[in-house]
Amino acid sequence: MNIREMAIEYIRQNPGCTSAQIASGADIPRRLIQPLMTELQTQEVVIRYARQGHPFFYRLPLESDRILLGAQYEAHRAKAVELESRGYWRRAAREWLLAMDSTRNEEARDKATDRREYCIRLGCVGISSEVSTINSVSVPAIDLWRD
Structure with missing residues (x-):
C-alpha cells in the first residue's frame, strides 16, 4: 500500500482527523503529509474543513455532500x-x-x-518558458501603406 492509500484508509477509519494525526497514525513522514493532503483535497478525494482557528480536519465525502x-x-x-x-x-x-x-x-x-x-x-511540466526567437521587423513601406 502506498502513502496515498494509507492516508485515505486512515481517514476512512478516523473521520475528522488532523494531518498530524494522519501522519502519526498511518506512519507517513511529516514532510510528505501536507502536500499529500492538499493534493487529495484538490482532487476531491477528501473534504477539508476548519473549526475555530484549529488546524484543518479531514474526512471522506459523503453522498449528502454532493x-x-x-x-x-x-x-x-x-x-x-x-x-x-x-x-x-x-x-x-x-x-x-x-x-x-x-x-x-x-x-x-x-x-x-x-x-x-x-x-x-x-x-506545463516539461514546457520551456524561454523567450520566443521570433523577432518583429518593421518595414517602412508597409507601415505607411494606406488604401
Missing part, C-alpha cells in the same frame, strides 16, 4: 476527471473552466478553479 449542481456541470466535471486520469491535463483544465462557467454555486466554482489550476500546473 450538491446537485446541474447536468452541464456534472457532465463537464465527469469529462474533466476522465481526462485527468488519462493524463490530458490541458484538456481537463478546459473542461474545468466549462464546468465552472456552467454553475452559480460559489463552492463548486472554487473547487473547479482549484482543479483547473492543478491541471494547468501538471500540464
Whole structure:
C-alpha cells in the first residue's frame, strides 16, 4: 500500500482527523503529509474543513455532500476527471473552466478553479518558458501603406 492509500484508509477509519494525526497514525513522514493532503483535497478525494482557528480536519465525502449542481456541470466535471486520469491535463483544465462557467454555486466554482489550476500546473511540466526567437521587423513601406 502506498502513502496515498494509507492516508485515505486512515481517514476512512478516523473521520475528522488532523494531518498530524494522519501522519502519526498511518506512519507517513511529516514532510510528505501536507502536500499529500492538499493534493487529495484538490482532487476531491477528501473534504477539508476548519473549526475555530484549529488546524484543518479531514474526512471522506459523503453522498449528502454532493450538491446537485446541474447536468452541464456534472457532465463537464465527469469529462474533466476522465481526462485527468488519462493524463490530458490541458484538456481537463478546459473542461474545468466549462464546468465552472456552467454553475452559480460559489463552492463548486472554487473547487473547479482549484482543479483547473492543478491541471494547468501538471500540464506545463516539461514546457520551456524561454523567450520566443521570433523577432518583429518593421518595414517602412508597409507601415505607411494606406488604401
